[in-house]
Amino acid sequence: MSTDADRSQVIPEATGYDLIGDVHGCAHTLERLLTLMDYRCIDGVWQHLERKVIFLGDIVDRGPRIREALQIVYNMVQSNQAAMIMGNHEHNNLTYCTKAPEGFGSEHLRTHTERHNRLIKETLEQFEDYPQEWEMYLEWFKSLPLYLEHEQFRVVHACWQHDLIEGLTQRTGTALLDESLLIESVQRETFGFSLMEKLTRGTHMNLPEGIEIHSGDGFTRRTFRTHFWAKDPETYGDVVFQPDNLPGSLEDRALTELEKSQLHYYGRDERPLFIGHYWCEGVPALVTPNIACLDYSAVKYGKLVSYRFSGESQLDANNFVWVSVERDES
Ligand SMILES: [Mn+2]
Numbered sequence: 001m002s003t004d005a006d007r008s009q010v011i012p013e014a015t016g017y018d019l020i021g022d023v024h025g026c027a028h029t030l031e032r033l034l035t036l037m038d039y040r041c042i043d044g045v046w047q048h049l050e051r052k053v054i055f056l057g058d059i060v061d062r063g064p065r066i067r068e069a070l071q072i073v074y075n076m077v078q079s080n081q082a083a084m085i086m087g088n089h090e091h092n093n094l095t096y097c098t099k100a101p102e103g104f105g106s107e108h109l110r111t112h113t114e115r116h117n118r119l120i121k122e123t124l125e126q127f128e129d130y131p132q133e134w135e136m137y138l139e140w141f142k143s144l145p146l147y148l149e150h151e152q153f154r155v156v157h158a159c160w161q162h163d164l165i166e167g168l169t170q171r172t173g174t175a176l177l178d179e180s181l182l183i184e185s186v187q188r189e190t191f192g193f194s195l196m197e198k199l200t201r202g203t204h205m206n207l208p209e210g211i212e213i214h215s216g217d218g219f220t221r222r223t224f225r226t227h228f229w230a231k232d233p234e235t236y237g238d239v240v241f242q243p244d245n246l247p248g249s250l251e252d253r254a255l256t257e258l259e260k261s262q263l264h265y266y267g268r269d270e271r272p273l274f275i276g277h278y279w280c281e282g283v284p285a286l287v288t289p290n291i292a293c294l295d296y297s298a299v300k301y302g303k304l305v306s307y308r309f310s311g312e313s314q315l316d317a318n319n320f321v322w323v324s325v326e327r328d329e330s
Pocket of ligand 1: 022200278
C-alpha cells in the first residue's frame with residue numbers, strides 16, 4: 001500500500017511510461033515536451049489519461065527555471081502521475097546543504113569548495129526567497145529512490161550495477177539512502193561512496209599519467225567516463241562515453257587486464273534499462289537494443305528527450321520524442 005510518505009518509491013500503474021531525461025531547470029521546455037506527448041495541466045498537475053512519467057533525476061542545477069521544474073515534477077509525483085529517481089545533482093544538493101556531524105572535518109557533508117559552490121549556484125539563487133520551500137525539497141530528495149525496477153524495465157541515473165544494488169538492499173531493505181549511507185556517500189572508500197558514485201555518476205577510468213581533458217564546460221578532468229555495455233572491450237575507444245573526445249591516439253590504447261576487471265557489463269538479455277546523465281548530443285539513438293540514454297544536454301541548448309515505453313523487450317528508436325531547447329528556454 002502506498003502512503004504519502006512512501007509514494008516516491010512507487011511506480012504508478014499505467015499502460016505505458018514516458019521516461020524523461022535530465023531537465024536541469026528547463027521548466028518551459030519540460031512543459032513543451034509534456035504537451036507534445038498529450039499531457040495536460042489540470043489543477044496544477046500535468047497528467048495523461050493512460051500514461052505516467054518517470055523522471056531520471058537531475059531536475060536541479062544549471063538552468064534558468066529550477067524552482068518551476070521542481071514544482072512540476074514534485075506535483076506529478078505527489079499526485080501519482082510520475083515517479084522520480086535521484087540524480088547526482090539532487091545528491092549533491094542534499095549533501096551540500098546537510099550539516100556534518102560533530103568532528104567530521106567540515107561544516108557540511110559536501111565541502112563548500114569553489115567547484116561545488118559553482119555547481120549549486122543557480123539552484124540556491126533561485127530559491128533565495130523561498131527558504132522553506134527549498135527545505136521541503138531537500139527533505140523530498142532524501143525520499144527519492146536510487147533506482148526503480150519494474151517487471152518490464154529498470155531505471156537508474158547513470159549505471160546499473162547489480163552488486164551495489166544488492167548491497168543497498170541488504171543494508172536498508174529499500175532503494176533509498178538512510179542517514180548513515182548519506183554520510184558515507186561523501187567518504188571515499190566506503191560502500192556508500194561507491195554506491196552513489198557508480199549509480200548516479202557512472203564509471204570512470206583514470207587517464208594515463210600527465211594527460212588531461214579540458215572539457216567544454218570549463219572543467220579539467222584526469223578521468224574519462226566509461227560505459228557498461230561493451231561485451232569484450234579491448235581499447236579505451238570501446239568504452240569511452242562522453243561528449244569530449246579522448247586526446248591524441250588514446251582511443252586506440254589497449255585496456256590493461258586491471259582496467260578490464262574494473263569495467264562493468266549490462267547484458268543484452270537483461271530487461272530494458274533507461275539512464276540519463278551522459279550529455280549526449282545529436283539525434284537521439286539507442287546505445288544498445290536494451291539500453292536508452294535520455295540525457296541530450298537540454299540545458300546546453302540540446303534536446304529534452306523522452307522514450308515512450310509500452311512494454312517492448314527490444315527498444316525502438318522510433319519511440320524517442322524530444323523538443324529542442326531555445327536560447328531563452330521559452
Ligand atoms: Mn547527472
